[in-house]
Amino acid sequence: MPSVTRNRKDSPQQSAKRREAIEQSLVNATNELVAGGQSFTEISVNELARTAGISRSTFYVYFRDKGDLVGRISQQMTNELIVATSCWIPYAEKAVWADIRQTVLNLMSVYERHGALMAALIETAAYDAEVAELSRQMMTRLVDQIRVGYDRITADNKHNPVGNGDVVKVLPFMLERCCYFYARGRPASELEWLAESMTQVLWSSLYNPELMPDKSAPPSMVG
Template sequence: MASTTRRSKAARADRKTEIEDRMRAAITKLVTDGERFTELSVERLVAEAGMARSTFYVYFEDKGALLRAIGASTLHSFYEGARPWFENRGEVTYEDVKGAIKGILEAFQENEVVMAAVAETAVYDADVGEMYRESVEDFVASLRKLIQRGQKDGTVRDVSAADTAAALSWMIERTTLQLAPGATPKRIDAIATGLADVIWGTLYAGA
């Protein structure tokens, strides 16, 4: 019985992931074609995704719940590029920092439509806004730990870990949203260089 229950739960999870992927593709297609996410109805989304309206409501209470579901996984992947930098237990180099930032920018571009929809909806939807802020705050917490660890081993300058982590994290978030959409690979590299310069000068130069 336990095995059957586990298989049933796994099947439901797989089905939900499939539904989320189809809705993500529908949002991307419609917004890329010129429609605004805020103006898209559930009917329009399910029609594009090729699913029944009743199926949508099995998994999502409304459009905001849909965006929270697909936004959470997208935001997780957004910051995944910084993992090698955050988990580095050796001597951090400038290229480590730039590589992490470039990874974030490239992850944003891969999910640009959904990321923009989440950021836009977060302004007026309290639940989406909370989810979005929590995601950034998770990044802040990881960066704070990196700073504190670096200060202990003498590789990071004597700065306020909490305040500096918050300032740098929100700088990365705002810069990405404003400059990454539609940027060419050359432009992405330039943006990554600019952010890396600020981060390196703030945390590592002269430590």
């Protein structure tokens, strides 16, 4: 006898707890499959679900599609990145080289541990408008974060403010993209040069502005 009260459409009285458990299984499955050499895009929902130990049907009970899953992951990643900067930003005005370096290493560590998820995020953002927006928000939050640091630095009288505060809109892209390219899934400990280089760019852009160039000199070559 078919149940009449049964309503599939607005089913979700699924406990948030259960949803999170499934999400975790899917995250593990993603890591596993990406480690096996596939890109996230070419992993089918079926493959993903099976590897996570659930059926394709069940996947669609909890997530609209792969993009929906990635969207949730994206929130986590964003938070991790923000946290990674917390040993520098709140004290930016009195930070030394080593503080910035540590922040950079923290960021790299996120990409080391969550390389597959970061790849999934970036890949999906390429074709899924909703995820693209989330990825955009991730960058915006990083920019805001760096801006807080910048403001603290310039408010401090030790440092002569650089003319252009918009550098903060530029630096996070260097960080994100370099970590993505060089540090994804790789131990940060083997990437000393990367930590050093990114630290240097941050340092010289934010803490080194006293040495103003002569901006008025005419270009020596034609563009």
